[in-house]
Amino acid sequence: MTIEDFSSISFGICIKIGNDIIHNKIPIDNSVKETLVDMRNSFSDSYDSIPDEPEQFSPIEKYSSVEKLSVSLNQDYLASINDLFHHQNPPLNNIDLSEYLPFVDYYFAEFIHNNGAKTIGVKRPNQFKALLKKRIVRLWNDTLQAVEDDV
């Protein structure tokens, strides 16, 4: 799939401070959208390459790095993601990112396909491979953009 297959692709973070969970959307440019679609494609490819039916995920089990699992969103420990998928409309870029990056619990990408289907991808933040454009450009553009060099 390419970015043309989606009517919208948005990106956001979940910040967890104590018991407070805050979702926030962050503006991204097309380079980040392409990266997110690539990540989505590589996930789908590896998921579909395993011929077995998906096994039910259990938080008390130990799994290897690549396994075909599924889980219902109606679990207490997935309340935050369930809320994000079904109910929540996170505010746009209204917190100071640099201040709260250490508290990022996960980042998410919301894909809305041209046929209306919605998918949310969630990933733990090992590293943000994006950076804000130079200050002069940020006067009228503050989107995140992908880094071309290796990080």
Next chain:
Amino acid sequence: MKQSKGLPFVKFMMLLSSMAPLFILVGIRGIQIKDGEQLLISQKHTWIVIVCLITIPYLVIKARINSAKKCGDIFPISVSQATLNKEYLFTYLFTVLLPLYSVSIGSLNEFYAVLCAIFFVLFVLWNMNMHFINILFAFSGYRVFTIPNQHGAVLLSIRQNIPSDLKTLNAHRISNSVFIELKNYKYDN
């Protein structure tokens, strides 16, 4: 929680742009501050400043929109509770245009008083996030829709109304609280 500043330069330019009708009225009335028999600020210089105050913010807004188009800064807006907002025109007319229009600038003190008044109006409009008011958008046919379930954001669109069955609508982001559904752009909405 510490708030993001968003795009403060663009927001300020949008506010300045919303003052364009007032600047034109000030230009027509003229600044009659005299130094002896001579005008301290000539009509020509007044108009140069006014043209700059109108065109520079407009060009910055155009640059912002072009930048949003170029990098695909498009967001799905929840429009299920969107309402057409016409009240802002009255707010703008009665709080900005009419009170300041009646002021004549005949001395330096009156000039500084008008500058202060404009500063206070900008301050209030900045805090109320009312930087979406723009006569040039209005002339281009854009209407203002308030989006309560999008954290008080507004949508500028040439639509007469938002269909009740439409849940989300893609629009370009101008600032964190102002979105525009550009005419002549294919959104798949």
